[in-house]
Amino acid sequence: MYTQGRYPIIKKSAIAKGVFDFTILCPEIAAAAQAGQFAQVAADGFFLRRPISICDIDKNKGTIRLVFEVRGKGTDKISQISCGDLIDIIAPLGNGFKKIEGGKAICIGGGIGTPPMVGIAKEYGENATAISGFRNSSIAILQDDFKAMGAKTILCTDDGSAGIHGFVTDALKNVLANENADIIYACGPMGMLKAIVDIAEENGIECQVSLEQRMGCGVGACLVCACRTVKDGKEIYSHVCKDGPVFDSKEVVFGE
Amino acid sequence: MSNLKVSVAGVEFKNPIIPASGAFGYGREYEQFYPLSILGGISVKGTTLHRREGNPPPRVAETPSGMLNSVGLQNGGAEKFLNYELPNLATKDTRIIANIAGATVEECAQLAGMMNGTAVDMVELNISCPNVKHGGAAFGTNPVTAAEITAAVRKATDKPLMVKLSPNVTDITEIAKAVEAAGADAVSLINTLLGMRIDIKTGRPILKNNVGGLSGPAVFPIAVRMVWQVYNAVNIPIVGMGGIATAEDVIEMMMAGAKAVQIGAALFSDPFALVKIIEGLNEYCDANGIKNLADITGTVKPW
Ligand SMILES: Cc1cc2nc3c(=O)[nH]c(=O)nc-3n(C[C@H](O)[C@H](O)[C@H](O)COP(=O)(O)OP(=O)(O)OC[C@H]3O[C@@H](n4cnc5c(N)ncnc54)[C@H](O)[C@@H]3O)c2cc1C
Ligand SMILES: Cc1cc2nc3c(=O)[nH]c(=O)nc-3n(C[C@H](O)[C@H](O)[C@H](O)COP(=O)(O)O)c2cc1C
Ligand code: FES
Numbered sequence: 297m298y299t300q301g302r303y304p305i306i307k308k309s310a311i312a313k314g315v316f317d318f319t320i321l322c323p324e325i326a327a328a329a330q331a332g333q334f335a336q337v338a339a340d341g342f343f344l345r346r347p348i349s350i351c352d353i354d355k356n357k358g359t360i361r362l363v364f365e366v367r368g369k370g371t372d373k374i375s376q377i378s379c380g381d382l383i384d385i386i387a388p389l390g391n392g393f394k395k396i397e398g399g400k401a402i403c404i405g406g407g408i409g410t411p412p413m414v415g416i417a418k419e420y421g422e423n424a425t426a427i428s429g430f431r432n433s434s435i436a437i438l439q440d441d442f443k444a445m446g447a448k449t450i451l452c453t454d455d456g457s458a459g460i461h462g463f464v465t466d467a468l469k470n471v472l473a474n475e476n477a478d479i480i481y482a483c484g485p486m487g488m489l490k491a492i493v494d495i496a497e498e499n500g501i502e503c504q505v506s507l508e509q510r511m512g513c514g515v516g517a518c519l520v521c522a523c524r525t526v527k528d529g530k531e532i533y534s535h536v537c538k539d540g541p542v543f544d545s546k547e548v549v550f551g552e
Numbered sequence: 553m554s555n556l557k558v559s560v561a562g563v564e565f566k567n568p569i570i571p572a573s574g575a576f577g578y579g580r581e582y583e584q585f586y587p588l589s590i591l592g593g594i595s596v597k598g599t600t601l602h603r604r605e606g607n608p609p610p611r612v613a614e615t616p617s618g619m620l621n622s623v624g625l626q627n628g629g630a631e632k633f634l635n636y637e638l639p640n641l642a643t644k645d646t647r648i649i650a651n652i653a654g655a656t657v658e659e660c661a662q663l664a665g666m667m668n669g670t671a672v673d674m675v676e677l678n679i680s681c682p683n684v685k686h687g688g689a690a691f692g693t694n695p696v697t698a699a700e701i702t703a704a705v706r707k708a709t710d711k712p713l714m715v716k717l718s719p720n721v722t723d724i725t726e727i728a729k730a731v732e733a734a735g736a737d738a739v740s741l742i743n744t745l746l747g748m749r750i751d752i753k754t755g756r757p758i759l760k761n762n763v764g765g766l767s768g769p770a771v772f773p774i775a776v777r778m779v780w781q782v783y784n785a786v787n788i789p790i791v792g793m794g795g796i797a798t799a800e801d802v803i804e805m806m807m808a809g810a811k812a813v814q815i816g817a818a819l820f821s822d823p824f825a826l827v828k829i830i831e832g833l834n835e836y837c838d839a840n841g842i843k844n845l846a847d848i849t850g851t852v853k854p855w
Contacts (some may be wrong), residue, residue: 300824343617344821345820404822512820515584515823516577517582519623520611
């Protein structure tokens, strides 16, 4: 069931330069939402809605969190909505991450691909390892959220200005050298996802990735959000909004 | 409450509001928001004889008050439509318009023939898709080929036949007259206008197909103009579309000459657009003492 409505933003903060964290009071959406699903957010004055992952869900309080970076004019407009004002969203959309009960998970976010990792890591708590990669320390977000839920938290930066100097893939290899995991979740640039999927396959670990594509309807009707996938041995275009955004890594066709 | 019923080529619609082909799939998604029975009808996603994967992504680019798409008729093919989608749609208490497209005259005729004896209420022949290399718009931009394909499909189908026209022509009335003469029972217009957007940071077109079809409020005045021109040129009914987003837009399109309308891109901004439009039409009729909405078709008083 999809819900569209205008809901109040009850908390708003800038958690890094150009990165905003909205807490939205929307009990019916929070009740239905799963980690990994997304919202289609209206940007006043723009024709298409902007897809933003649901970062975290608090079913008791009836809230969801959206954490997004200003990337262009639409996200800039959304970032100007004040705390207490209403935000127009359609949610929860798409398929969330699959949870392995009693399992151990590694949740890997690259840059602004990190927010959807919060919700799924929280479901594993101490059994989650959150690996996050950023260009530098000034945009290293959400590390306290991972720590607060008890997850092992590994921060990587491209320039070494915080955490480990290196890529999330290096950190992943290190983690896997010392311990096992039942599933890997990843969201970020395609190149990063491909490298993670290769490592997961070498280690025989199940892997789910969250993909991005430009969207129209966000619900599966217009077919603009195509992504290359394999089904029954045949390559077909699936749709990120309805078949995803979370896909089993074995279904996804990477590369040109 | 006033009467919103309209009739197009002998098919009665409970109201003139029909989601446009390609924007609404087969209704399964938007049914999660409201029951399909409130709609006059549904024009389903363009169906081809065989399954088509469509064009590579990105397939959408935002524009001022609209969007470009380059889906390229991705669909599961005629068999899937008939065996999987149609039986479901047939239970929804709304009119079903089968939108069909093909690469050749024979293919279109065969497809149209497959709809005979099914729950389909009307066939909409798309001779105007700008996103496929063969067929599509190639038929729709020349009156001779438009007439040829219309005649062949007319012969193959026992359903009312509506031909969907392209705006990417110098004179749309020529094509409308040609398909009327060839046996079309109605025309629908407009399909999308060919457009392009470039990412100036990379110097690359945003659409992987380089070009795509423009729709949404940006095209509305062009659509109204074309509907009005065609209304003055042919005697068959017109289903108007292109940029409709509000009940006022529907009234305007009907005054220009449309008997019914289709609505596409507006759904992406507001999934409840169709519900609000139907409510708005009732309010408009009540406020203006209109008993039968159908009476306003073509009532524009040109200077
Ligand atoms: C399922 C999904 C989840 C996402 N989750 C997040 C998130 O949690 N946090 C976050 O910061 N960003 C997220 N994004 C990316 C976000 O949607 C884009 O950054 C945003 O749409 C850019 O809009 P804009 O107006 O600022 O940019 P513009 O470039 O001005 O946008 C122009 C058009 O392109 C589209 N577009 C541009 N970049 C992207 C992109 N990367 N993905 C999809 N559409 C794009 C816009 O939606 C708009 O229609 C997600 C994308 C998807 C598909
Ligand atoms: C994403 C998308 C897909 C479309 N697919 C089809 C199609 O398969 N067949 C067709 O005849 N028209 C198709 N169209 C065109 C619409 O039916 C309609 O003619 C056009 O979008 C103008 O109406 P609008 O401005 O209300 O969207 C498509 C339009 C969009 C936006
Ligand atoms: S955005 Fe319309 S199908 Fe995915």
